[in-house]
Amino acid sequence: MELETAQLAAQDEFRLFVDRHVAPFADDFDDRGQVPGELITALGTGGYLGANIAREHGGRAMDAITGGLLCEQVGRGSCSLLSLLVVHGMVAHVLARWGSEVQQKQWLPKLASGETLAAFALSEPEVGSDAGSVKTSAVLDQGWFTLNGTKKWTSFGLRANLYLVFARCGSRVAALLVERETPGLSVSPVSTMSGFKAAQMACLEFKDCRVPESQLIGRVGFGLSHIAGSGLDYGRHCVGWGGLGLAQACLDASLAYAARRVQFGKPLKEHPLIQEMLANMFTNIKAARALCWQEARLRHAANPQMILDGAVAKYFTSRIAVQAASDAVQIHGANGFSRDYPIQRYYRDAKVLEVIEGSSQIHQMMIARNIS
Amino acid sequence: MDQTNIKDKIRAFVRDKTKQPNLADDEDFFQKGFVNSLFAMQLVLFVEKEFQLRVGDDDLVLENFNSTNAISALVERKLAAGGADSQT
Ligand SMILES: Cc1cc2nc3c(=O)[nH]c(=O)nc-3n(C[C@H](O)[C@H](O)[C@H](O)COP(=O)(O)OP(=O)(O)OC[C@H]3O[C@@H](n4cnc5c(N)ncnc54)[C@H](O)[C@@H]3O)c2cc1C
Numbered sequence: 001m002e003l004e005t006a007q008l009a010a011q012d013e014f015r016l017f018v019d020r021h022v023a024p025f026a027d028d029f030d031d032r033g034q035v036p037g038e039l040i041t042a043l044g045t046g047g048y049l050g051a052n053i054a055r056e057h058g059g060r061a062m063d064a065i066t067g068g069l070l071c072e073q074v075g076r077g078s079c080s081l082l083s084l085l086v087v088h089g090m091v092a093h094v095l096a097r098w099g100s101e102v103q104q105k106q107w108l109p110k111l112a113s114g115e116t117l118a119a120f121a122l123s124e125p126e127v128g129s130d131a132g133s134v135k136t137s138a139v140l141d142q143g144w145f146t147l148n149g150t151k152k153w154t155s156f157g158l159r160a161n162l163y164l165v166f167a168r169c170g171s172r173v174a175a176l177l178v179e180r181e182t183p184g185l186s187v188s189p190v191s192t193m194s195g196f197k198a199a200q201m202a203c204l205e206f207k208d209c210r211v212p213e214s215q216l217i218g219r220v221g222f223g224l225s226h227i228a229g230s231g232l233d234y235g236r237h238c239v240g241w242g243g244l245g246l247a248q249a250c251l252d253a254s255l256a257y258a259a260r261r262v263q264f265g266k267p268l269k270e271h272p273l274i275q276e277m278l279a280n281m282f283t284n285i286k287a288a289r290a291l292c293w294q295e296a297r298l299r300h301a302a303n304p305q306m307i308l309d310g311a312v313a314k315y316f317t318s319r320i321a322v323q324a325a326s327d328a329v330q331i332h333g334a335n336g337f338s339r340d341y342p343i344q345r346y347y348r349d350a351k352v353l354e355v356i357e358g359s360s361q362i363h364q365m366m367i368a369r370n371i372s
Numbered sequence: 373m374d375q376t377n378i379k380d381k382i383r384a385f386v387r388d389k390t391k392q393p394n395l396a397d398d399e400d401f402f403q404k405g406f407v408n409s410l411f412a413m414q415l416v417l418f419v420e421k422e423f424q425l426r427v428g429d430d431d432l433v434l435e436n437f438n439s440t441n442a443i444s445a446l447v448e449r450k451l452a453a454g455g456a457d458s459q460t
Contacts, residue, residue: 098429219432225412233413304417307410369408
């Protein structure tokens with residue numbers, strides 16, 4: 001697993017960016033429940049919001065491994081910020097994959113620069129894992145869709161000005177782009193979360209919200225299988241790599257603390273039961289990294305196997321991130337719960353990774369169905 | 373690539389992914405419930421990689437994807453129309 005020179009340079013660049021602008025302030029973001037506007041501007045300027053957008057549209061067109069490295073570093077610094085790259089990237093990916101030429105020309109340059117921030121609105125108050133049951137309706141009449149219903153848990157929904165909304169059109173599902181200022185759409189905050197606290201999550205309410213037919217992505221009936229399907233596939237890629245970064249942050253912090261903290265006359269790292277946790281963390285991270293690499297290489301080659309391997313990597317990485325965060329709290333003792341250390345945030349955020357882009361149970365079912 | 377060759381490759385992929393070794397070429401695997409949530413995108417990627425095509429928004433019609441015969445016909449149409457950039 002050797003990085004090419006350009007990938008190594010990009011990794012250094014991302015690490016530096018996160019060390020300077022993200023990691024030291026991530027707990028403040030959580031306290032304020034938001035990411036500062038200047039940081040989002042910097043993400044745009046750095047080309048990070050256009051990571052997966054083609055150069056012809058102003059993006060940075062990163063290969064799958066470089067994109068993964070970006071998510072890994074951002075996940076190490078702040079999972080809330082990672083979730084912006086995830087949902088914004090999912091919408092960009094969907095547009096690049098299934099958008100018409102007109103839609104691509106209209107939106108991709110704005111997404112790449114950060115002039116437009118995008119969010120992914122699939123979940124609803126009553127609909128989560130069973131996404132095929134979305135209740136939000138879209139009725140097509142004379143070139144206009146009329147949307148009614150509610151979306152919930154839309155990450156960065158408070159900040160976004162473009163939403164990819166999934167709605168039922170009779171018995172089929174459609175994916176529609178909806179601009180923030182569209183009459184009939186109201187955006188409100190979701191009450192404070194305990195994980196991904198700075199992800200500025202929104203509830204979107206559609207009341208006779210009219211959207212021109214030209215905002216339909218792909219065709220009616222393909223909203224879930226192909227449009228959400230490709231968005232979620234990209235999302236799993238990002239979350240897998242981001243979880244790797246979070247697990248690495250847990251290990252780095254635990255190693256430093258265990259070397260410093262002395263109990264029973266010697267540093268924690270010399271106690272065998274602490275060593276066991278550190279060794280398991282290290283080993284799990286190595287295994288997760290191998291899975292992330294494997295799925296990114298398949299993605300780079302556009303190999304269909306990437307879809308299953310992306311799910312495997314996301315499933316495994318989110319699980320080991322939860323274990324790493326739990327052990328990091330254990331190693332830090334009371335300090336693990338304190339605002340003075342980032343460990344409490346790692347612990348709260350890690351569990352979210354097991355829920356988003358398909359929960360661990362949904363991943364287990366997907367994987368089992370694909371192998372048996 | 374001739375018609376038989378195209379269909380053979382598609383049949384092998386579809387039978388493997390649907391776990392239906394005896395699936396007939398005209399059987400609608402979506403209707404029969406033989407596919408899972410990952411299959412749709414796996415199929416698109418397979419067609420693109422194997423036949424060097426680009427499947428685009430205009431191709432999103434169920435009748436292009438629901439059986440081995442349907443996918444073969446789509447691939448043949450696109451290859452005849454010029455391959456990589458064609459969106460029939
Ligand atoms: C921080 C955060 C950010 C999010 N951001 C977004 C976003 O940007 N856009 C968006 O659309 N959604 C978003 N979500 C919502 C997320 O996608 C859903 O939470 C997820 O799909 C699970 O749905 P649910 O919470 O309704 O749980 P449910 O589907 O109600 O499931 C509850 C539990 O039951 C389990 N379960 C469900 N079905 C089965 C089964 N058949 N067998 C076994 N177990 C099962 C699940 O694994 C889960 O553990 C976000 C959620 C969080 C926490």
